[in-house]
Amino acid sequence: MRQIIALGGGGFLMEPENLYLDEYILNQSNKPHPKICFIPTASGDSEDFISRFYDFFQKQDCEPSHLSLFKPPTRDLEGFVLEKDIIYVGGGNTKNLLVLWKDWGLDSILKKAWNQGIILAGISAGSICWFEEGVTDSYGDGLEPLPCLGFLKGSNCPHYDGEAERRPAYTDFVRSRKIKPGIAADDGVAIHYINQEIKDIVSSHPTAKAYRVSFNKEMKEEVLPVKYLGANFL
Numbered sequence: 001m002r003q004i005i006a007l008g009g010g011g012f013l014m015e016p017e018n019l020y021l022d023e024y025i026l027n028q029s030n031k032p033h034p035k036i037c038f039i040p041t042a043s044g045d046s047e048d049f050i051s052r053f054y055d056f057f058q059k060q061d062c063e064p065s066h067l068s069l070f071k072p073p074t075r076d077l078e079g080f081v082l083e084k085d086i087i088y089v090g091g092g093n094t095k096n097l098l099v100l101w102k103d104w105g106l107d108s109i110l111k112k113a114w115n116q117g118i119i120l121a122g123i124s125a126g127s128i129c130w131f132e133e134g135v136t137d138s139y140g141d142g143l144e145p146l147p148c149l150g151f152l153k154g155s156n157c158p159h160y161d162g163e164a165e166r167r168p169a170y171t172d173f174v175r176s177r178k179i180k181p182g183i184a185a186d187d188g189v190a191i192h193y194i195n196q197e198i199k200d201i202v203s204s205h206p207t208a209k210a211y212r213v214s215f216n217k218e219m220k221e222e223v224l225p226v227k228y229l230g231a232n233f234l
Helices: 021-029 047-057 075-081 092-103 107-113 166-175
Strands: 003-007 035-039 063-066 086-089 119-123 131-136 144-147 152-157 182-185 189-194 195-202 208-218 218-226
Touching: 003 021, 003 152, 003 182, 021 189, 021 195, 035 047, 047 063, 075 107, 075 166, 086 195, 092 107, 092 131, 092 144, 107 119, 131 166, 152 195, 152 208, 166 182, 166 218, 182 189
Parallel strands: 003 119, 035 063, 035 086, 086 119, 131 152, 152 182
Antiparallel strands: 003 189, 131 144, 182 208, 189 195, 208 218
């Protein structure tokens, strides 16, 4: 199975007191003690992001590590990645992430990992990077469409309810055909793909939503079924 779990927001980087989404990601591995690797390229290897990753995952039944392209742990990046069970990509500047990954060959390594059944997950930049296109603030002056890796068809917009400009920008891009139709996710929503098809949509908040956004004579936001992962906030 080829699996990708795309988070619109939430997880250890945004709500460390709420464990639902990160526990869900760990539970998708069939390993009793999965090896999970954080890739913080989009944030320029933010020490804060790396620290938050270890603060959470060192307390779980897993083996955490991280991959820096600024201080690589090894020359054999492919071997390092392909021994993992889960790859978790952090948020930040998606354009810089894609440029660095391509230069290091990490885009091809991650595609090989995906094809071999290693779970790919990520939040924000770590969500849109897997799609054909995404909505990004990488350019620093408003939101723009951005070509991405294309592991998943269509486009993606995270933070749909969390940043005021996201929803109007995405719907305008889809309406004007500047970006392909796709999937939008509120903060706290994770969209779980298996073999490029949506298997489940889960959330860490009871009111969080996901949408299929398209335009054919008129704008359409189809609300998709979302499974809330808990009865109460943690």
